[in-house]
Amino acid sequence: MPRRRKKKYKIRWGRFLTVLLVPLLLLSVLFFHFTGDAFQDKLTDIGYTKEEITYLKKNLSVENLNLLKEYEHLSYLEDLLKTDGYKEENFSSYLTYIENLKEDYDLANVVYLVNENISYPYSLKLVQIVQHPYFIRERLDRYMAYQEEDVNTIITNVNSNLDYEFYTHMMPSDTSKETLLIVNKFYYLEKDYHYGELVTMEKAYDNKNGSKLNQTAYEAFKKLVDDAEKEGYHIRNNSAYRSYETQNNLYNDYKNSNGLTWADKWSARPGHSEHQTGLALDVGVKDEYVLGKFETSKEFPWMKENAHRYGFILRYPKEKQYITGYGYEPWHYRYVGVDVATYIYEHDITFEEYYAYFVENK
Ligand SMILES: [Zn+2]
Numbered sequence: 001m002p003r004r005r006k007k008k009y010k011i012r013w014g015r016f017l018t019v020l021l022v023p024l025l026l027l028s029v030l031f032f033h034f035t036g037d038a039f040q041d042k043l044t045d046i047g048y049t050k051e052e053i054t055y056l057k058k059n060l061s062v063e064n065l066n067l068l069k070e071y072e073h074l075s076y077l078e079d080l081l082k083t084d085g086y087k088e089e090n091f092s093s094y095l096t097y098i099e100n101l102k103e104d105y106d107l108a109n110v111v112y113l114v115n116e117n118i119s120y121p122y123s124l125k126l127v128q129i130v131q132h133p134y135f136i137r138e139r140l141d142r143y144m145a146y147q148e149e150d151v152n153t154i155i156t157n158v159n160s161n162l163d164y165e166f167y168t169h170m171m172p173s174d175t176s177k178e179t180l181l182i183v184n185k186f187y188y189l190e191k192d193y194h195y196g197e198l199v200t201m202e203k204a205y206d207n208k209n210g211s212k213l214n215q216t217a218y219e220a221f222k223k224l225v226d227d228a229e230k231e232g233y234h235i236r237n238n239s240a241y242r243s244y245e246t247q248n249n250l251y252n253d254y255k256n257s258n259g260l261t262w263a264d265k266w267s268a269r270p271g272h273s274e275h276q277t278g279l280a281l282d283v284g285v286k287d288e289y290v291l292g293k294f295e296t297s298k299e300f301p302w303m304k305e306n307a308h309r310y311g312f313i314l315r316y317p318k319e320k321q322y323i324t325g326y327g328y329e330p331w332h333y334r335y336v337g338v339d340v341a342t343y344i345y346e347h348d349i350t351f352e353e354y355y356a357y358f359v360e361n362k
Pocket of ligand 1: 280281282332
């Protein structure tokens with residue numbers, strides 16, 4: 001009996017060795033092959049030096065090292081790891097992205113596109129779009145759909161909503177933006193809205209009687225008029241705050257006498273007039289009521305070069321009519337505060353562009 005038992009144990013022990021240890025041994029050989037030498041040989045073949053391979057081993061997880069066997073062109077590896085913005089968690093995405101490229105690329109661009117999770121196929125145009133200073137991530141699909149080659153134009157136009165027709169895709173203006181709220185052919189105000197407190201303008205600043213303007217804008221305008229006076233320029237208000245009702249009547253008068261196209265070019269539909277904010281005004285020379293005459297006055301160039309120092313912008317410039325949707329209005333100024341006005345003046349952009357990039361989603 002004891003002999004038999006002994007024999008039995010011997011058989012079990014032998015099986016244990018064969019069934020468990022041998023596969024374990026084989027597995028560990030395989031394991032070392034794939035984590036250690038497989039990529040090492042591959043990288044050596046590609047032309048990496050020992051030092052470079054050591055660097056990669058040091059800076060990549062075993063998991064990422066193992067990924068290497070699935071990819072063909074790996075000569076960029078070390079550069080990739082040293083590229084600004086590189087994230088190890090995106091390693092396999094970078095490799096897949098690069099592997100599928102059909103053209104020359106810049107690693108920094110690839111890293112940027114992958115980090116931003118941009119799935120459009122790589123192209124120079126795509127890179128230029130996403131790296132444009134006024135690129136807005138949320139509008140990527142709209143940029144890509146816009147039929148235009150020049151990237152500056154794409155960014156400017158889509159940021160200004162020009163991929164939509166005027167008076168379509170209309171949205172209520174976000175009045176929490178206060179002096180930076182926007183009103184145009186896409187954004188409208190509720191019927192009874194105006195920004196902040198309206199005050200009645202003193203006669204010294206007004207060609208009319210009892211015009212109203214937002215208090216902050218008015219204080220700035222008074223300073224502007226006073227400073228201009230000191231230099232011999234006589235700037236006055238010709239039209240400031242207008243209620244929804246007033247605008248409604250005005251617009252309908254224009255439409256009835258000159259037609260819809262003319263009315264839409266020179267006047268705003270009710271709710272879409274900047275005059276309703278209380279932050280805009282049409283300026284003129286003292287005792288000169290005809291808006292069109294302002295452009296030929298000596299006050300006009302002064303206003304154009306100095307208004308931003310008081311927080312006002314020329315809202316509908318000559319070269320930007322296709323963006324603003326309005327004819328050139330040398331007389332129409334909008335209060336946005338000194339910093340914003342100065343930025344817009346110095347960068348020669350419209351409020352539409354400024355708003356999209358700096359205000360809307362901030
Ligand atoms: Zn106006």
